[in-house]
Amino acid sequence: MSEGNARDSRAGKDTVRRHNLSLVLRTVHDAGEATRAGVAARVGLTRAAVSSLADQLLRDGFLTESGKAFSGQAGRPGTVLKVARTGPAGLGVEINVDYVSVCVVDLAGTGRVRLTEYVDNSAPAPGDVLARAARIAARAVASAQEQDLRPVGAALALPGLVSGGVVRQAPNLGWHRVDAEGLFAAALTDVRPDLRTLPVGSDNEANLAALAELWFGGMGGVRSFLYVSGEIGVGGALVVDGALLPGAHGFAGEIGHVVVDPAGPECRCGARGCLEQYAGQLALLRAAGIEEAAGPAAPGASVSGAGASGATAAGAVGAGPVGTGELERRVRAGDARAVAAVGEAGRVLGLVLSGAVNLFDPEAVVLGGVYRGLLPWLAPPADGELGGRAVSGMWAAGGDRLRAASPSADAARGAAGRVARDVLADPLAYGTAKRS
Incomplete structure (x- = not known):
């Protein structure tokens, strides 16, 4: 086999394993809990392959295992796999005309942190609004870290036309061609230098609220x-x-x-x-x-809670x-x-x-x-x-x-959920090797 063919073969195997890690993680996530045998039956992989993939996901903190599940068939009972309630998490930040709301969700989609401040965002300059949002987000990250959660990305939910990280037009905020992602990332780095590499994405707030309804609203x-x-x-x-x-x-x-x-x-x-x-x-x-x-609303009026x-x-x-x-x-x-x-x-x-x-x-x-x-x-x-x-x-x-709409689904949770879904889609990108 030539050097080029060997390299292509390794790339193919790596790609297949990357896909299968996501497949196993998403299967456990969607089921709520499952044994290795149960996952193998659902996805069509061998029990040995699923065990190897599950062991890697356990080592990297994406899954936990506990208890025994009896299938009613011959053989030893299997341990139950669940998506971890610690480790990688999503950070969602909604900026609307009269409030800023920040949410952190774990990989299961559970809201673990919620901070909301009611304030007029139409008067200050966009950079000031995004700096305030970054300060609230930094507090939410600190609260998440106290629960052994590690936000691995942030998503902004913004009113108006949003494309490529830029708010093209948000009439009710008075924003035109505002680099929301760049300004927020810079402001967050000022508050928490350790978060300077945190990826930041953005989308329209109604889009993210709709996704929250789809994922968390019980449709x-x-x-x-x-x-x-x-x-x-x-x-x-x-x-x-x-x-x-x-x-x-x-x-x-x-x-x-x-x-x-x-x-x-x-x-x-x-x-x-x-x-x-x-x-x-x-x-x-x-x-x-x-x-x-x-x-x-009273400037700076705020509420906080886990999932409020x-x-x-x-x-x-x-x-x-x-x-x-x-x-x-x-x-x-x-x-x-x-x-x-x-x-x-x-x-x-x-x-x-x-x-x-x-x-x-x-x-x-x-x-x-x-x-x-x-x-x-x-x-x-x-x-x-x-x-x-x-x-x-x-x-x-x-x-x-x-x-x-469900009271448990809003744009901030949808934004955080989108980050968590990115992890489910490619856990290898957020694993131990990625952090080292």
């Missing part, structure tokens, strides 16, 4: 759905057969800027009559009469958790103006959603952000529009196709 087998997030802006993402549909340039899903009325109010994007001018948080608060007392989400902070009534909490309180109390505001937002939302349903035919439409808590009042008028406009005739009012 009950639904793998094609439209996700719509009601924040200061209105974002959207489409998942088709379990995969995100990014569009030609990664900008698919900007449903908040679908025009409802060309002569409507001016939007920050420069157009008129965009959906978010009728159904975004600020529009809802204004229509409900809450804007009169509005102001940003949707927490509230003290501060002035307005956009953010306080304003939306007051809106929910008024709607639940039957306040006529608040109920009418949410109902009209639901009608306009249903009008726009009907076009998306006719275009993409999703199994479900999932409403997140402020829409989640308001769904009982949003759904009837939205269903009315959808039922009358969905050409398939398959949209039934009061059915389960229009549903609330």
Whole structure:
């Protein structure tokens, strides 16, 4: 065998082993727990091959083993393999108009750290906002390390058009061509020099929230759905057969800027009559009469916890958790103006959603952000529009196709989950040799 052929042979064997390590790790992850024999039966490899692969994953800290599992067949019981709750982890950082939320998940996808600060991010310079996010992220990493977790990558969830690490346009933040990944990485290095090599990625916040819903939200087998997030802006993402549909340039899903009325109010994007001018948080608060007392959430107001989400902070009534909490309180109390505001937002939302349903035919439409808590009042008028406009005739009012997002799934967790999924896809890249 020539030197070139020998080198190709070694490369082929290395590639196959790399693939099989991922296959075994993902199989245990998806099953929750499994024996070596169980994994071998699922993936079609020999028991000896699976044992060798599992031993490497155990040595590198991706798997743990404990107990005995009895299969009911002859032979010795096998030890149970589980994805490790220590070691490699994902760091997710969501930056929105009125808050920063940071999440750390382990390889099983469990939220282990959550830090959230409510603050107006539209006023400071982008670098200052990203520096604040880096400081919060550094605290989250320290908390994770106390639990023997090792974040191996960070992913930013950002509102607006995101491509190649750059926020091309985020109208509600006032950002244009901001190198978010570069600025965040530099700021994180300033706070934690030991994290200077931590890879940083980014994506649109609705995309990552949709992935969180797919991975952690309990979709009950639904793998094609439209996700719509009601924040200061209105974002959207489409998942088709379990995969995100990014569009030609990664900008698919900007449903908040679908025009409802060309002569409507001016939007920050420069157009008129965009959906978010009728159904975004600020529009809802204004229509409900809450804007009169509005102001940003108390600067620096924060919450923390292992897996907390949707927490509230003290501060002035307005956009953010306080304003939306007051809106929910008024709607639940039957306040006529608040109920009418949410109902009209639901009608306009249903009008726009009907076009998306006719275009993409999703199994479900999932409403997140402020829409989640308001769904009982949003759904009837939205269903009315959808039922009358969905050409398939398959949209039934009061059915389960229009549903609330899970409280355990948001953009920060989706961002952290994407990093964890990268580890599952190629554990060899994050193993002991990689750290040495």
